Amino acid sequence: MSTALVVGAGPAGCAAAILLARGGLDVLLIDKTLPRDKLCGGLVTEKAWALLTGRLGLGSPDLGGEVSRRFEIFDGKAFLNDAESPHLLRFLPRARFDAFLLDAAAKAGCRVERGEFRGLSEGAAVVDGRVVRFKCLVGADGVFSAVARAIGESLPQKSLAVGLQADVPRAGRVSDLHAARIFFGYLELGWGWAFPKGDTICIGLGGIPGTREDVSAVFRRLLADCEVANAGTLPIRGAKLPNEEYLREPASGNVFLCGDAAGFAEPLTGEGIHAALLSGILAAESILGGTGAEERYNEACRKQVTPIFGQARLARSLLFREPFRTLALRRFKRGKGAMRRFLGVLAGESDYKRFFLDSLLGR
Ligand SMILES: Cc1cc2nc3c(=O)[nH]c(=O)nc-3n(C[C@H](O)[C@H](O)[C@H](O)COP(=O)(O)OP(=O)(O)OC[C@H]3O[C@@H](n4cnc5c(N)ncnc54)[C@H](O)[C@@H]3O)c2cc1C
Structure with missing residues (x-):
């Protein structure tokens, strides 16, 4: 019997697995696809990076990609404004980021195996063709979580956002890009x-x-506007991410859902790496705390992971609705204050409530 079975070796699963193994549990970490190839922008904000270096104690690794402070906003092809972020914005290749976390989990003592969780049977997990018994199960298997499905907690399909992406060579209007461009x-x-x-x-x-x-x-129009070669035929990839719904009670008995599996992604920015790492950490801490882990995890998520989601949804409904959208873009164009305030939210220094208050008071 493995004491802890962790399903999904993304940031949520690896964060949980690392801490559970360090806490002395026998941990089996499985993923149906190894090595993983997660479609993602790879923007790791300062608050997410701080979890990696701080609470997970993984040092300050060089994971390639690029680091910048510059943030630019465009309206179609028209440049609106730019600002310097007080904190670093890290643009990391997800494959390297994920491989680093998986390696850290193995070094912490987890057994890492390729395997697909298929369901629960009499309190045990069915992984491919075999039965795996566990004392606690961490479901960190992404937005279409099979673990969530097994306990009747799937996210509704219509609540999901869609993201399309392409990695392109430096050319055209993005040849000299060293900033986050929105x-x-x-x-x-x-x-x-x-x-x-x-x-x-x-x-x-x-x-x-x-x-x-x-x-x-x-x-494809956006790619063409960026003067990307073969914009009309370039292979593009798409994936879903949580948006409209998240689980208010992500733990149920000895099953703990983390990251995308629990619907934890910020609804305005789509940032999910921070919530994945944080919820993985909280699940492990709750489990290691002994009796009452279920309540402890639900409470910790309510206090630390999801408070920003409601505010972000409100901010989003304003930003995506006229006449507020035009007013917001005008404000972005007029000065750098609104952008700097937003960068403070992204870094985790501020929240949308303060963003609006400061904007109204012209601070
Ligand atoms: C297009 C796009 C761009 C994004 N850009 C950003 C960004 O720039 N910054 C940011 O912070 N967030 C971004 N996100 C969100 C971010 O990628 C996710 O929120 C984050 O990866 C969630 O981590 P996770 O560990 O919960 O799940 P995942 O990273 O999805 O990992 C889940 C793992 O579970 C495995 N799995 C699934 N089912 C099973 C099963 N049945 N059995 C075993 N294993 C299974 C999968 O193979 C996968 O490896 C983006 C998302 C999309 C779609």
């Missing part, structure tokens, strides 16, 4: 991004639930 004006309910990754640029477009446009066609 594009409004393409989707009514979403935004685009271009993140520098060293030799390549990762360009993406995300639409929240309710998006009516043909997202692929709009994405």
Whole structure:
């Protein structure tokens, strides 16, 4: 019997597995795809990085990609404004980031195996064709979590956002990009991004639930506007991410759902790495605390992971609705204050409540 079975070797699963193994538990970490290839912009904010270096104690690794402070906003092809972030923005290749976390889990003593969780049977997990018994189960298996499904907690399909992405060589209007570039004006309910990754640029477009446009066609227009070669035929990839819903009680008995599996992604920015790492950490700490782990984890998520989600949803509904969108873009164009305040939220120094208050008071 493994004391802890962790399903999914993304940031949520690895964070939980590392701490559980360090806490002395026998941990089996499984993933159906190893090595993983997660579609992601790879923007790791300061608050996410602080979890890696601080609470997970993983030092300050060089994971390639690019580090910058510059943040730019565009409305379609038109440049609106830029600002320097007080904190570093890290644009990391997800494959390297994930491989680093998996290696840290193995070094902490976890057994890492390729295997697909298929369901629960009489309190044990069915992994491929075998039965795996456990004392606690961490479901960190992403937005279509089979663990969540097994305990009747799946996220509704219509609550998910969609993201499309392509990694392109440096050329055209993104040849010299060394900043986070955000594009409004393409989707009514979403935004685009271009993140520098060293030799390549990762360009993406995300639409929240309710998006009516043909997202692929709009994405190809964004690629063409960036003067990407073969914008009309370039292979593009898409994936879903949590948006409209998250689980208020992500623990149920001895099953703990973390990261995307619990619907934990920030609804305005789509940032999920921070919530994945944090919820993985909280699940492990709750389990290691002994009796009352279920309540402890639910409470910790309520206090530390999800408070920003409601505020972000409100901010999003303003940013994506006229006349507020026009007013917001005008404000971004007029001065750098609003952008700096937003960068403070992204770094975890501030929240949207303070953002609006400071904006109203002109601070
Ligand atoms: C297009 C796009 C761009 C994004 N950009 C950013 C960004 O720039 N910054 C940011 O912070 N967030 C971003 N996100 C969100 C972020 O990628 C996710 O929130 C984050 O990866 C969630 O981590 P996780 O560990 O919960 O799940 P995942 O990283 O999804 O890991 C889940 C793992 O579970 C495994 N698995 C699934 N089912 C099973 C099963 N049945 N059995 C065994 N294993 C299983 C999968 O193989 C996978 O390895 C983006 C998302 C998308 C779609």
